[in-house]
Amino acid sequence: MKTYDIVIVGGGPAGLAAAVAAKEAGNDSILILERDHELGGILNQCIHNGFGLHTFKEELTGPEYAYRFIKQVIDLGIEYKLNTMVMDIAADKTVTAMNREDGMFQIPAKAVILAMGCRERPRGALNIPGYRPAGIFSAGTAQRLVNIEGYMPGREVVILGSGDIGLIMARRMTLEGAKVKVVAELMPYSGGLKRNIVQCLDDYGIPLKLSHTVVDIEGKDHVTAVTIAEVGPDRKPIPGTEIRYTCDTLLLSCGLIPENELSRSAGVKMSPVTSGPVVNESLETNIPGVFACGNVLHVHDLVDYVSEEAKRAGENAVKYINDGCKAADSSDVIEIVATEGARYTVPSTIDTERMSDLLTVRFRVGDVYKNSFVSVYFDDERIMHNQKRIMAPGEMEQIILRKTQLQEHKGLKKITVKIEKE
Amino acid sequence: MEKRELTCIGCPMGCQLTVTMENGEVTEVTGNTCQKGDIYARKEVVNPTRIVTSTIRITGGDKERVSVKTASDIPKDKIFDVMKDIDAAVVPAPAHIGDVLVKDVAGTGVDVIATRNVETV
Amino acid sequence: MYDVIIIGAGVSGSAVAREVSRYNVSACVLEKCEDVCEGTSKANSAIVHAGFDAEEGSLMAKLNVEGNEMMDQLSRDLDIPFKRNGSLVVCVHKEEIDGLKTLYDRGVKNGVKGLKILTREEALEMEPNLSDDVEGALYAPTGGIVCPFELNIAMAENANMNGVEFRFNTEVEDIKKGEDGLFHIRTNNGEYISKVVVNAAGVYADKIHNMVSADKMHIIERRGDYLLLDKEVGNYVSHTIFPQPTKYGKGVLVTPTVHGNLLVGPTAIDLENKEGNNTTAAGLNEVTAKASENVKNLPLRNVITSFAGLRAHLERHEFVIEEVKDAKGFIDVAGIESPGLTASPAIGKMVGDMLKDMMGLTEKSDWIATRKGIKSTEGLSIDEMNALIKENPAYGTIVCRCESITEGEILDAIHRPLGARSLDGVKRRTRAGMGRCQAGFCSPRTMEIINRELGLSYEKITKSGGKSNIILERTKGEESHS
Secondary structure: OOOOEEEEOOOOOOOHHHHHHHHHHOOOOOEEEEOOOOOOOHHHHHHEEEEEEHHHOOOOEEEHHHHHHHHHHHHHEEEOOOOOOOEEOOOOEEEEEOEEEEEEEEEEEEEEOOOOOOOEHHHHHHHEOOOOOOOOEEHHHOOOOHHHHHEOOEEEEEEOOOOOHHHHHHHHHHHHOOOOEEEOOOOOOOOOOOHHHHHHHHHHOOOEEEEEEEEEEEEOOOEEEEEEEOOOOOEEEEOOOOEEEEEEEEEOOOOEOOHHHHHHHHOOOOOOOOOOOOOOOOOOOOOOOOOEEHHHHHHOOOOHHHHHHHHHHHHHHHHHHHOOOOOHHHHHHHEEEEEEEEEEOOEEEEOOOOOOEEEEEEEEEOEEEEEEEEEEOOOOOEEEEEEEEEEEEOOOOEEEHHHHHHOOOOOOEEEEEEOOOO | EEEEEEEOOOOOOOOOEEEEEOOOOOEEEEOOHHHHHHHHHHHHHHHHOOOOEEEEEEEEEEEOEEEEEOOOOHHHHHHHHHHHHHHHHHHEOOOOOOOOOOHHHHOOOOOOEEEEEEOOO | OOOEEEEEHHHHHHHHHHHHHOOOEEEEEEEOOOOOOOOOHHHHOOOEEOOOOOOOOOHHHHHHHHHHHHHHHHHHOOOOOOOOOOOOEEEOOOHOOOHHHHHHHHHHHHHOOEEEEHHHHHHHHHHOOOOOOOOOEEEEEEOEEOOHHHHHHHHHHHHHOOOOOOEEEEEEEEEEOOOOOOEEEEEEOOOEEEOOOOOEOHHHHHHHHHHOOOOOOOOEEEEEEEEEOHHHHOOOOOEEEOOEEEEEOOOEEEOOOOOOOOOEEOEEEEOOOOOOOOHHHHHHHHHHHHHHHHOOOHHHHEEEEEEEEEEEEEEOOOOOEEOOOOOOOOEEEOOOOOOOHHHHHEEEEEEHHHHHHHHHHOOOOOOOOOOOOOOOOOOOOOHHHHHHHHHHHHHHHHEEEEOEEEHHHHHHHHHOOOOOOOOHHHHHHHHOOOOOOOOOOHHHHHHHHHHHHHHHHHHHOOOOOOEEEEOEEEEHHHOOOO
C-alpha cells in the first residue's frame, strides 16, 4: 500500500475542507478515507437550503455546498477511497482501514486528521419507556430514507426534539404528504434556529410543545400512538399532563454525539463536555500530529464554521510535517477555561509561539442569556467584555484573540471565558 | 386597520413582532429590537416567499431521486402547488447541479433546478 | 403427519428440537413469530446460573445444575460464545448476612461446585466497584454468561440441519385429539397432525395446555425491565453481581454480557398480558435504583437501550415438564422462567429421553452434533482478514460500524439454515444494529442487502415480522418495485 503524509478520516465537509487546505498549503501526499459510497457526508441528505452564507455569500443546499468542496478535491487531484472503513488509528499514526477492493491495509501517516463527524442519540439512550416497535427513527435516518432512497417511513408523525434536523424533517415529511402532529421539546427552549421554527413549523401549522417529552410508545409491531407529557423544571414528566397522539412514526432529534471511538482507541484525550478531543491552538490533540476538526471535535451549528475550522486543521497538519513532525513544546502553554455559563472552548490551550495572528476560539453557552456579556479574563484581568443581545445553547459563540495581545501579557497562564450579567 | 403577529427569524431572540397595516400598506412595526425585524416584517406580511427544496424521480441514473430547489423564492401560498408539480415530474438521467428539471413550476415563473449530480448508469 | 410437533421455537422448544433430531423421527416446530427466539428467550439476563437459588430437590434445581454443566461442551459443539465469569451474591445489610450461608448450603445440596463465602474485603478485591456497604458475598465460580440469541439460534439451526422442519408465522389456534389417536393442530397456516406434541410455548404454554386438558394451567407474565450499557463500560464489573434473592426472584443484577456490554436488570412486575413487554418509567427507575444498591456509581449515562421481557411464571414456581395426565402424548414444557436459559440444554435432553422411551425411538447413525456459527471477523489479523476478503469481498465492507459487522457476516446470516429475514433477525445473528447507535446508521444498508438477497421490496422488509414494516411506501406516489 502506498504511504501518505496526511490521512484524513472522513470525507464529509470537515474532511474535504481539510484536504483542500492541506493541498493548497503545499502538501501533495494526502488521502481521504470515506466510509460511504460518495464524498460529502451528511450534507448529501440535507437537501434543504441555508448552507454557505458565510463561506460563499450565497444560500446553498447541502449537496450543492458539499459539491463545491468535492469539485475542488477532484480538480486538485487529491486522492480518496470510498466505501472504506477506518478500523483503527494507532498512537503512532498508523491507520488501518478496509474495503472490498484493497482488503485490510495499513498506512503509516505523518499526520492524521480526524473528521469522522457525529451520530444521533438513539432512542435507547433517551430511556423512553414503552414498546420497541418499527416506526421509530432518528431524524437523520428518516432523512436519508426520504431524501436519498426515496422512501416514506409513515404518514402520521410525532417528532421529539426541536433541534434543526427535527424541524427540517417536520417540513420535509409535510411536503411529502405526511401529517406532522406535534414537535415536542424537553427543554424550555428550542435548540433550532428561529428561522427553522417559523419556516418549518409555523408555515405548516405544526405545534411546538416546549418542556414536553415522550412518556409512552404504543404498538407491538408498529408504532400506533405516542404519548407526550409536560416536564417540570427537573425535566421529569408531570402526571396529568399527558396528551396521546395516534401516529405511525416517531422521529427523534435529541442531540448529536461526536463519533470518537477511533480517537479513543488511539489514546486521544477527550473532553467530557464536548465528547470530542481536547485540542490546542493548532487543533492538534494530545497526540502530536493528530488533528481534529468538524463535528467530531465539537458539534457545530453551521457547516460554514466546520469548513473554516477544517481549513485550519489541514494547514496546521502541513505545518507540522514541514516543521519536521515535532511535538509542541508544552512548557509555555496558556490554558483556556470556560466557566459561568460558557460550557467549553475549542481550543482549550494556546501556545503563543504557534498561534496564528488571529485565533478564533469557539464555545457554547449552557442556557439562554439575554443582554449579557461575553467576558474574557487574562489571568485576573478582564480584557474583553462584549455585550450580546441574546445567546442560546443551540448556537456557537466565538471570541477572537490576537497574538500580539497575548504576547504583551508576559507570563500569562490562564484565559477565562465566562458570561456576565453586567 | 389590520394587525398581524409574527416571530422574527433574524436571530435567536425571536422577537414577537406586531405589524399594523392599512389598505395593504404597512404603517407600523413594533416589538422588534433591531432593524432586521422591521425589514423582515414588512416583507413577510406583504409578500412572504420561500425557497422550496425537495426531490424528483429520476430514471436510468445511479440514484432514484435527484434533489432539487426552486431557482429563486416562490410565493409562500404556492408551496403545495409547487410540490404537486415536483411530485409529478419524472426526469431521465443524467442531471447536474443547476440543470432545469421543471420549467415555470406551478405558473410561478420560477424553474426547479437540480441541486446534485446524478449520472447515467 | 409428523411423529413430533413442538410448539414454540424459543430456547426450550429449540433445545427439544435439537435432542429430538438425534432420533429417526419426523419432527416439526410451529412458531407464531417470523423467527426463532422471539419471546422470553430474546429478553432475559443472559446468565448461566450456578444453581444455588432453586429449592433443593426441585426439578428447577436439578436442570439448572445439569444445564450449567452441559454448557461448556454445548458451546463448543454449537460454536457460540460462553464464558464462566463467576457470580457474586452481594450482601449490603448486616442483618441479612446469614442469608448468604442459607444460599451456600442450598447450593451445596443442589450440587453446585466451588461455592465460597467471601468477606467484605475479599469481595471488594474481586469487584472494586461494589457498593461501599458490602458486608460479604457468596462467590459461585461456575456462574457464567452466554448469548441467549446465539444459543437459541444455534440449537434450532442444528436441529434443522438434522432434519427438523420449522414453520414460522404459524400460530396454533386449536388442538384436538382425533379418533385416530393423533393430534390435529389447527393453525392460521392450515392443519398439522402429529403423534406427539411438545408444548414449549413460553408465556402461551397455558393457552396451549388448556386446549387439550381439563386441568387448567395459568401462567403469570412476570415482566422484567432491563438497561443495556455501552461496551465502553462493559468491564465495570467482571462478575455477575446479584443482590440477595427475594420471593420475586433473584433481583436486579449487574453483569457483563458475553459480547462485552454491561446489562442491568430485571424488575419483576406481574401482569396478565402475554404481549405486555413494554418498559415503563417506573420499571426503568426501579432498575437503576436497585442496581445502585449493590454497585456504586453505575455509569448510567452510557445506557444504549432499554427493553423488557416476560417470564412465564407459574404460581408454584417450578418447571413443569411432564406428559399431561388427561392428554396422553402431549408433553408440557411450561413455567420455564429463570433459570430456564441455563437449564435449556438439560430440558431438551429430558424431553428427548421422555420421547425416546415413550415412542421407542432409535438414534440416527448420521446425526450431526456440531454446527458452525457465523464466521465472525472480530479479532482477526490483517492476513486473516485479507484471506477472507479475497475469498469473498463482502467481508471487506463494514455495514454496522458500531459492532464492526461486515456484509459477509450479514450474507451468512441470511443464507444459512433458518436464515434471517428481518432487521432483528440479522441483528440477533450478527449483532449488526446492536451497538451504540442502535441501527441508526446500518438499518438502511441492511435493508438494501435484504432487498437484494431475498428479493423483498423495501415496503415488505420488517423489523421483526408481522406488521413491523420499516417503511410505508415510496415517495412521489411511485409504485413499489423490488
